[in-house]
Amino acid sequence: MILKPITIVGGGLAGLTLGIALRQRDVPVTLHEAGRYPRHRVCGEFISGHGQQVLRDLGLEKKIYEAGAIEAKTAAFFTTKISGKNFQLPSPALCLSRYHLDHLLAKEFVRLGGELREQSRYQENFTDGIIRATGRRTQAKEDGWRWFGLKVHARNVTLMADLEIHLQPQGYVGLCQLNGGETNICGLFRSRQPVPDLAQTWRDWLQGVPGSELHSRLAKSDFITDTFCSISGLSLSPQLAISHEECSIGDAITMIAPVTGNGMSMAFESAHLATGPMADYSAGKITWQEAWESVTRHCDQHFSRRLRWSARLQKLMFHPGLAGGLIRIGSSCPTLWNRLIAQTR
């Protein structure tokens, strides 16, 4: 049988995962990626939720551990004044640098016979057989706020929990252990003013307010400056897949609040939800319109609850009084955190 080709635009986690899954079904796939591998990405590098099962089902788990993934089992929240207690995560998360993860998936896609075009920024129309996995849709301002993210790795950081989230006046910073004695330091921030020159000021944003637990954690750390990266123009209001003009997966549908640590999972899961319809389209069993509608419907059904809850959690994190209260209550009742986390999965 002659299979119709699929083109994937965007070689982040969603695009590469879909490419791998389709190649495992012998579908001809071309993937355009604007950048090159390996490269650092702004990400907390904390993989949690059902996406881990997608990686297992694709037979990638062993390779991910071989690339240096380590498990995170505990977490703790902090404000500038309150230190929350450690709590056990409902199930272990995987922590792996995107530098290694994206590269590993790109190599796997090529090994399976996929055609990978690096440094190829796709600018044509999205016609039949072309799926969008281009990551976040940029937006300069949302409700008057400019959102931006920063990431760097560091050595000599001592953590109390495998994942620590530190709430700061203008955002939050996550710290999580990576292999090789490195720690991921990743922050989401917002500003009413134009975003400052981050190449000059990133340390001030990530180190937190003097006197805070975060500041003391990072006082003796050594930043690995060539791992630094930043993004701006983030849009954090949940969107539906059906609202887009192209068949989309991953952040190209919508971003989930980073504090949930679920964006990568959504990228993997949406790729999984797209695999069957794309393979059926390729085999001529359904039209492109039917494939697109199926991906859209399944993604919207699958993600709407967690997007609603994550938007609420995100609002709480930016409300100093309520966030402090939540951290106090969560410290004496860890099941509260796990109930909240379960709603964002």
Ligand SMILES: Cc1cc2nc3c(=O)[nH]c(=O)nc-3n(C[C@H](O)[C@H](O)[C@H](O)COP(=O)(O)OP(=O)(O)OC[C@H]3O[C@@H](n4cnc5c(N)ncnc54)[C@H](O)[C@@H]3O)c2cc1C
């Ligand atoms: C501050 C912050 C912290 C985060 N922390 C976590 C975390 O700890 N855990 C978690 O699970 N998630 C986290 N996330 C979210 C996670 O990073 C994303 O959800 C995930 O990367 C989405 O994958 P994707 O493949 O959809 O998009 P991306 O990984 O962004 O990939 C999109 C790709 O498309 C390419 N591209 C774009 N346009 C074109 C074009 N026209 N032609 C060709 N290529 C193109 C880009 O170069 C890019 O490689 C965080 C996000 C932020 C902002």
